[in-house]
Amino acid sequence: MGQLFSLVAQYLFPNKEYKIVMVGLDNAGKTTTLYRLHLGEAVVTQPTVGSNVECVQYKNLKFEVWDLGGQANLRPSWATYYRSTDAVIVVIDSTDRARASIAKNELFNLLDHEHLAGSAILIMANKQDLKDAMTVKEMSDVLALHSIKRHDWHIQATCAKTGEGLMEGMEWIAQRVKGEAAATTPLASPQPSPAKPLAPQMRA
Numbered sequence: 001m002g003q004l005f006s007l008v009a010q011y012l013f014p015n016k017e018y019k020i021v022m023v024g025l026d027n028a029g030k031t032t033t034l035y036r037l038h039l040g041e042a043v044v045t046q047p048t049v050g051s052n053v054e055c056v057q058y059k060n061l062k063f064e065v066w067d068l069g070g071q072a073n074l075r076p077s078w079a080t081y082y083r084s085t086d087a088v089i090v091v092i093d094s095t096d097r098a099r100a101s102i103a104k105n106e107l108f109n110l111l112d113h114e115h116l117a118g119s120a121i122l123i124m125a126n127k128q129d130l131k132d133a134m135t136v137k138e139m140s141d142v143l144a145l146h147s148i149k150r151h152d153w154h155i156q157a158t159c160a161k162t163g164e165g166l167m168e169g170m171e172w173i174a175q176r177v178k179g180e181a182a183a184t185t186p187l188a189s190p191q192p193s194p195a196k197p198l199a200p201q202m203r204a
């Protein structure tokens with residue numbers, strides 16, 4: 001039934017673009033992720049001052065993806081991008097144990113923001129190619145992900161350099177935004193909307 005709703009939504013709003021905001025500490029791999037998704041290749045990056053925005057097509061869905069600079073002095077400005085956000089990608093350097101608690105604080109700050117109340121949250125455990133990377137299980141514990149109760153969340157192991165895990169992450173977001181579209185499509189509204197999983201999913 002959910003698939004039927006999303007087809008109807010696609011038919012009614014063929015040009016709808018979903019908004020993704022990508023945040024995380026400096027050096028986490030956000031810009032690398034953005035251009036891997038946009039161009040399909042690894043690019044040489046510089047620390048982002050301000051933001052980058054690109055269009056990303058995943059299957060038949062269009063996403064406007066905002067990549068925000070993660071340096072400490074830029075983080076207070078993240079909230080100015082939050083309005084109308086369908087999904088947030090939080091990119092975390094899985095080798096950066098020293099700053100895991102800072103990353104956790106930033107994550108929980110954004111979860112409290114009113115403009116992100118209905119947004120799906122995808123945590124990318126990035127740099128999995130490096131040998132001292134924390135596993136998804138370790139990161140879930142360090143970041144206390146299981147205490148997230150009011151958002152639909154998921155953690156995905158990724159390597160932005162090679163693109164590993166990125167499609168799985170986009171698939172998770174696609175399922176979330178299609179579920180939202182189905183639930184808000186006028187034609188679909190008299191029908192029962194597909195149930196969202198209550199328990200967050202975790203991919204090892």
Ligand SMILES: Nc1nc2c(ncn2[C@@H]2O[C@H](COP(=O)(O)OP(=O)(O)OP(=O)(O)O)[C@@H](O)[C@H]2O)c(=O)[nH]1
Pocket residue numbers: 024025026027028029030031032033045046047048049068069070071091126127128129130158159160161162
């Ligand atoms: N080994 C490895 N290096 C990565 C990966 N992703 C990104 N990097 C490297 O990490 C460094 C920082 O990547 P960026 O994408 O610029 O990081 P950022 O999160 O955009 O940083 P700010 O713009 O400062 O917020 C670069 O040298 C990337 O090549 C990955 O999956 N594996």
Ligand SMILES: [Mg+2]
Pocket residue numbers: 030031032045046047048067068069070
């Ligand atoms: Mg950047």
